[in-house]
Amino acid sequence: MMVGAVAAASTVALAVTVMPAQAATSAANSAATAQAWAPAETAVIHPGVQTYTSGGQCTANFVFTDDAGNVYLGQAAHCSGTGEATDTNGCDAGTLPLGTKVTFNEGGSLISEGTQVGTGTIAYSSWNTMHAVGETNANTCAYNDLALVKVSAPDVAKVNPSVPFWGGPVGINTTGTATGDKVYSYGNSSLRGGITLLSPKTGISLGDDAADGGWSHPLYTLTPGVPGDSGSAFLDAQGKAVGTLSTLGLAPLPLSNNIGDLSRELSYAQQHSGIPGLRLVPGTEPFEPVL
Template sequence: MTRDNGFSRRNVLRSAAALAGVGGLGGVATASDGESLRQIGPADLSDVPTDLEAVPAAAVPETSSGIGPGSMLFITPPGGGEAACTANFVWTDDSGTTYLGAAGHCFLGSSAAGGTELDEGPDLADVEVRVCVDCQFGGLSALVGGLRGEVVELGDVVYARQRTDDGTEVGFDFGLVEVPSSAEGLIDPSMPTWDGPSETGEINAGDTVVQYGNGVVTGETVLTKSRAGSGTGNDDASGSWTAALLAAPGDSGSAVQVGELGAGGLTGVEAAGILTHVGTSGTAGTNLQKAKEMATEAGLSIEVVLAG
């Protein structure tokens, strides 16, 4: 999945409908407060040509360089098709292997739940993932105009899950793709604009939260990729969080931090959530502790790589 020279009218309308809350991929789930939530669909690239034309690095702000939180992902899931999502945190395991996190549903076909074991679910070896380095533009700007930086191929998708067998989605949506050693020099674990994380935590009601994503309309440029909102709660039982935070297709999988206001302004402090769902009153996703627990069930002992 590389650069597109065009974007079909059908896909533009599909993305616009999803942004309005009447489209998107995945089924409807229910939050602990009863609100109906829908998976934030990846931005659909199915009809987009795949020749790449890189944007010179000099044209890209320093704040959006490297591979890490907020990076734009181009994914070919099982069964074909192409999609664009946003990476969350950089992760590492006991062996020193480095991973980039995403939403599990970005890696899986719509009918696949994914499993608790590494050998369950669809053949993840068939999933192809590329990451955009030095990307100033996201959303339709990257899809229609082809305004992308260098695209680097990532390694194997080692884990992906998007719901339980009974259909529960919120709090059970997470995936990991390996960063090959050849790309490790490009890794930047800090979130563009907001910086951090310097520690891990959770999203509670009243917390200021920050995000950096590549959603259609919401994440077209560096200025709109960076967003702040307010946490509305954390549910340890379901492993989920909720917040009043703007999101759209293409933002799916992005990192959410708890922010702190200091002398230098608002900065990210706690790695806390993975954005996967949107509803009428805000967004929701998997909390950090639940993501780690699911990876542990699959035989992976992972930790977020902190910035600085």
């Protein structure tokens, strides 16, 4: 992202563009038992794995499935955006088409994409969908930032739905966050050079703004979400999936983050994606807020 462009905006999306090295619920529970997930300790595709879309790096959030048994990994829709980092209105911003290839990687940094551990294709994007249906609701356009990457069949056996370090999710938060509520996340920006010890993060909610219609939850984390953390999973104090990292706030709350409300993002996808039985998969590991 360009410093001049960032300074002029109140929020900025958090994808990273990698320079080449040479350039320097019950339905969900039944789905979980039907799928033979890889053990959490050895799975290489999971919430928090790095995703690369046309050179842009983001962090996967949650695992989803459908009635056909397909497996999807969530990422931010803006990770396949074709505009600037300040283009955060999904109803206006350019975006790559469905079917675009995404790779899942470990150890990516600013000079290397690390080791590829799997592949998938974009099967749903809220940005593409909002373009197609002519969405006009301002909050939906601003905060509906979810894409689903269909995991390639040979790589499904490498997937576990648990959030690393924390465990869960144990369901979906449908009530939002109040001021001071604890939240838990796992970001995997290439800016950290693949050092996963820096990935687990805790934070507190700044309280929901009624004007956002429940679509966004502003918060602070230690450390803040940075470019490349885009899409990261956020859990509430009960281990429920509450949101996905979307933007870094620059004003009026510097270094705060905004997360899109997962219950609304998923409901929108269920309504418009054409994927029968689309649902969140709970983690196989218990939620343990150890920090």
